Amino acid sequence: MCYTIALNFEDGVTRFVDCKAGEKVLDAAFRNKINLPMDCSDGVCGTCKxxxxxxxxxxxDDYIEDALTEDEAESGLVLTCQMIPSSDCVISVPVTAASCKTGQQVFAATVTRIEPHQDAAVVLELAVDGAAPAFLPGQYVNIGVPGSGDHRSYSFSSAPGEGDLGFLIKKIPGGLMSSWLARAKPGDRLDLTGPMGSFYLRGGEGPLLFLAGGTGLAPFLSMLEVLARAGSQRQIHLIYGVTRDQDLVLVDELAAYAGRLPNFTFATVVADAASDHPRKGWVTQHMPDEMLAAGGVDVYLCGPPPMVDAVRGYLDESGIRPASFHYEKFTPNAPLKAIA
Incomplete structure (x- = not known):
């Protein structure tokens, strides 16, 4: 039996290693040519925390209190030289990937489908060469724009473990990727680097509140697919906010998830005051009070900086303290900083 261990480094790089039954994480990483921080490897120094x-x-119990206190262990800190997984795990490593003599993974893919959604967005689908890349639902990759020497960052909208990758890309007039997509065709080749990011779905049993702004819907589609495949019984509500009516895309996919997930509901919101949409304004005006008041809710937020800042301000001013709050800001060009 093997377990998959996701190592999230502080520079946003994620590497996946296989860990054999009874094997310590430090040994598994070393076997996979990743040198996690260590000194003694005997549970004495605490360097591998x-x-x-x-x-x-x-x-x-083969480590000393000075290396890992009881309070630290209860808060989720571990010594990788002593940690033996009994399931798949996600571990946050407080150093850069480069300092562990590893780096980002690069893989190639072929364009299989390009589907424009008016002037709002483009669905891009790719077939990966070789094995499907590992990532956590919610993470992103850098996609090289052919002929430019530059890249753009996009969240996966597809689930991990698939050879066919999906992305929801905002159309930017004159934008580097948007201009290339306008002339791209199936069969074109792309290079991808990743996965990256600390915005990803955590485990748990409590209710989930997803807040998506525009093409910030993409990572939630990946999360919903993972939850649906797992037969999740968690209460899940998604609010999808956009500026204009035509910015509402892939709503049919949300409706399909409502049929697959017994406790999933969603609402769409349009900011344009001239819209005939039944729910207008901002996502903060349509957040379910009963869900937030009940406590224990995990909130995930992905959208442009003004939306993220508005939601954060609303939660602070309202005195709402979710069980956990994970968000990612993005600009039209690339994600900024994800805070877990």
Whole structure:
């Protein structure tokens, strides 16, 4: 039996390693040519201390209090030289990937479908060469724009483990990627680098509130697919906010998830006051009070900086304290900083 361990480095790079039953994470990483921080490897120095974001594991009792206190262990800190996983795990590593002598993965893919949605967005689908890339639902990759020597960053809208990758890309007049997509065709080749980002779906059983702005819907489609395949019984509500009516895309996919996930609901919101949409304004005006008041809700937010700042301000001013709050800001060109 093997478990998959996602190592999230502080510079946003994520690497996946296989960990054999009974194997310590530090040893598994080293076997996969990733040199995690370490000194003694005996549970004495604390140099290998990281944070377990999710998963089950055994720390044993062969380490000293100075290396990892009881309070630290209870808060999720681990010593990778002692940690033996009993499930797939996600571990936050407090150093850069380069300092561990590893880096971003690069893989090639072929364009299989380009579907414009008026002047709002483009659905881009790619077939990967070789094995499907591993990533966490919600993460993103850098896609090289052919002939430019530059790249743009986009969240996966497809689920991990698939050879066919999906992306929802905002149309930017005169934009580098938008201009290329206007002339691209199936069969064109692209280079991708990643995965990256600390905005991804965590485990748990509590209710989920997803807040998507524009093409910030993409990572939530990946999350919903993972939840649907797992047969999740969690209460999930998604609010999809856009500026104009024509910016509402892939609503049919949300409706399909409502049929697959028994406790999933969603609402669309249009900011344009001239719209005939039944819900107008901002996502903060349509957040479910009963869901927030009940407590224990995990909030995920992905959208442009003004939307993210508005939601953060609303939660602070309203005194709402979610069980966890994860967000990612993005500009038309690339994601900014994701805070878990």
């Amino acid at each position: 990281c944070r377990a974001e999710s998963g089950s594991y055994d720390m044993g």
